[in-house]
Amino acid sequence: MKQLNSAFLTRLNRHVTLDSAERDAMHRLEGTAEPRSKRDPVFAADRPDDRIAILRSGWAASRVRSAGDQTTITQIYMAGDLIGLSDLGFRLPQHETTMQTDGTVNLLSRAELCDLGQSHPRLFAMLLSQSSLDATAMNDRLHAITRFSAEDRLMHFLLSIKSKTEQTTEQTSDRFPLPFSQKEIGDALGLTDIYVNRLLRGLQKAGQLVLSRPYIRITDRAAWEERLNFKDRYACLDVNWAC
Amino acid sequence: MKQLNSAFLTRLNRHVTLDSAERDAMHRLEGTAEPRSKRDPVFAADRPDDRIAILRSGWAASRVRSAGDQTTITQIYMAGDLIGLSDLGFRLPQHETTMQTDGTVNLLSRAELCDLGQSHPRLFAMLLSQSSLDATAMNDRLHAITRFSAEDRLMHFLLSIKSKTEQTTEQTSDRFPLPFSQKEIGDALGLTDIYVNRLLRGLQKAGQLVLSRPYIRITDRAAWEERLNFKDRYACLDVNWAC
DNA sequence: CGCGGGTTTGAGCCTACTCAACAGATGTGG
């Protein structure tokens, strides 16, 4: 299979068929890929940046921090995700986004984004769809963190990571990567690293989980989804509404 | 002061100056207002609805529900807010949105939204800005719920409601409306109604709060903002980036 | 070899929950 040049398009490709003009527009837009190492900021930290990024490979994460070591991981990005949409309404980035693994990104300015909106409204609609998907996933996550027990929260987190990896890569194996320390998982779930550890060990001991760093396998995914009433939003995305 | 016809424009008006063509476009788009009573769904529940709504007056709220009475209020909307952006990527609404007070809404189809994008890209950019603002507020909220103590969570909630009301109405009084039962506040914060009650009474007894249903007054707002390191995102919105 | 980041385990504690009961509103039908 021919490797598409655009990570964003690769993602969309399973939902719509694009004409060649649209493909070309995206390719031109994405330009060249910049490498980033683990822990690097996605955007250079030194200057006010009005750009957005398309993550081409690797994982990234956004954090909110407050007094002391109070940290929350608010977003997790994988190949094809758009980074910086939530900063569009501000002059300065409100979010701190760093690479979670080594990877590459494409940077584009808001002006380029605008041009896209006018010349290819359908692509723009897809962008909106994608961002609505993120918002929906966020709502689900908020609900899980707000109302679930610690164990259910952890399960929900793992299921949603798994769903998202499936959106990105063609992969039928149950095994999927989990490039987070237990502390970081805690920061995503509102738990202590220590408690995350206990939960993981517990699940592993109960045979529900196989942990082989940095990979993980959920033994009986269907049972978990049943138990949590998990909805795979990624699976029912529909971007064919553009005029 | 002349009352603008568009709730969305009224909101934007403090950030940008719009030309008359843009105003006209919005007015045409919004069309007529439909009344809704408290607890009514914003969108008619019976048919798959591909529309989005602009809330013209009153408050609305979105909920996520899971097994039993596990409910989370994920979004709170006030006059001028756009409802349904997070469903754009789906055929069926993923979110259950109901009126929190009596009010009125304007409904528009996705097709109309698309037209707007092409004919008035600047308005579209503002729409994106607005939605990025919501996403940012959501991230802050996630952080608060994830890492704050119950009392801090409640304070954060009240501060953000207050900030949002200021965005909507020109109001210098410290007093602001809080059209939620204690159970609903709990659903927004991940707390029990009983515990919300204890917290509210405690704060009131400590003189930090004055409660006169359905209004509330924060006695020393600055102190709270200091304590929580509260950032008023609404205040620093910048929509002047359209090409 | 020492060092630091991540993981693992134990013991004790506190925050926020549960259950229960009642008082006040609000609303509804006769």
Place this chain on the structure above:
DNA sequence: CCACATCTGTTGAGTAGGCTCAAACCCGCG
């Protein structure tokens, strides 16, 4: 207009889930 049902708010007593503190272990790395 009252009687009844329901929703909301208030308070008390007891419980437990997830936290804190502390210490060890593992592993890669300089």
